[in-house]
Amino acid sequence: MSRANDNTMPMPPGALEHTDTLTDAGWVTSSEALAAYDDYLGAHRHLPSLAGLDARDISAWFGDHQVLDRVSLSMKAGRVTALIGPSGCGKSTFLRILNRMHELVPGAGLAGEVLLDGVDIYDAARRLTDARRQVGMVFQKPNPFPAMSIYDNVLAGLKLTGQRKTRSEKDALVEECLIKGGLWREVRDRLRQPGGALSGGQQQRLCIARSLAVRPRVLLMDEPCSALDPTSTRVIEETIKELVAEVTIVIVTHNMQQAQRISDHCAFFLAEQGTPGYIVEHGPTEAMFSTPQDPRTSDYVHGRFG
Numbered sequence: 001m002s003r004a005n006d007n008t009m010p011m012p013p014g015a016l017e018h019t020d021t022l023t024d025a026g027w028v029t030s031s032e033a034l035a036a037y038d039d040y041l042g043a044h045r046h047l048p049s050l051a052g053l054d055a056r057d058i059s060a061w062f063g064d065h066q067v068l069d070r071v072s073l074s075m076k077a078g079r080v081t082a083l084i085g086p087s088g089c090g091k092s093t094f095l096r097i098l099n100r101m102h103e104l105v106p107g108a109g110l111a112g113e114v115l116l117d118g119v120d121i122y123d124a125a126r127r128l129t130d131a132r133r134q135v136g137m138v139f140q141k142p143n144p145f146p147a148m149s150i151y152d153n154v155l156a157g158l159k160l161t162g163q164r165k166t167r168s169e170k171d172a173l174v175e176e177c178l179i180k181g182g183l184w185r186e187v188r189d190r191l192r193q194p195g196g197a198l199s200g201g202q203q204q205r206l207c208i209a210r211s212l213a214v215r216p217r218v219l220l221m222d223e224p225c226s227a228l229d230p231t232s233t234r235v236i237e238e239t240i241k242e243l244v245a246e247v248t249i250v251i252v253t254h255n256m257q258q259a260q261r262i263s264d265h266c267a268f269f270l271a272e273q274g275t276p277g278y279i280v281e282h283g284p285t286e287a288m289f290s291t292p293q294d295p296r297t298s299d300y301v302h303g304r305f306g
């Protein structure tokens, strides 16, 4: 996927097909594309602006076992960044550091900074719940509340963040998030059924919808398709490609085809024998797969190890 600029505002799907001119600021200047963009903004007025994440010199420990060593990575606003690398090199730990979940593990240690739009999410003046609301997470195994209705599952995060809504606001939010999660058409007539009654792929899309309901600016996904069949995987991938217009995405995946299909940028993590994980190389996905700079990246992306 390529995008024409680094603006923090999302481009309307298809807008660039109608234009041939960008200003210095990156704005589309053809009238047709501007009209499309106006329509898009009109339909998405409630969207928070996109945010980039900057991890700087991140080191991490479990007790005295160091698992990451001075990892720095910029995850650009409105892009999908894929974290790839062999098992145990610290990808999931890095992901959990990006929304302050690492600190939940007893004995976990951390050094470095994580900046969300330039503001450190670990700053003592910031609330932990604020960081978690702005940086949502979808896990490997779908984890809806199984006995709770589909409708209430989508809204579950609102209680945690203390947001109050009227009934009609809730109805609208549930519909909006299920549409964005790619699940609405399948469940619109059974919103009161339990979340646990859905298939694995549907449950994962319900979890995505639940994450979206608190309007995160970044969505972290830890191997979201690894428990799913190929068809459900493709549906989630399509969902990710649509979501990235409004939420920055960072995804851990072991599936190299998936990384190529959905990500704009890739970072290759490695932990060599007994040493903490680090980033060997990162860059645009196309270049990482076609012309990697490091032979270890080449070996990994071509399946020669890992």
Ligand SMILES: Nc1ncnc2c1ncn2[C@@H]1O[C@H](COP(=O)(O)OP(=O)(O)OP(=O)(O)O)[C@@H](O)[C@H]1O
Residues within 6 Å of the ligand: 062, 067, 085, 086, 087, 088, 089, 090, 091, 092, 093, 094, 105
């Ligand atoms: N809760 C924990 N307590 C102690 N050590 C842990 C914990 N979680 C992870 N580790 C260790 O941290 C290192 C990095 O693990 P992590 O899960 O981040 O790697 P990964 O690259 O995501 O692996 P995988 O691809 O298999 O999920 C490993 O050595 C792992 O054993």
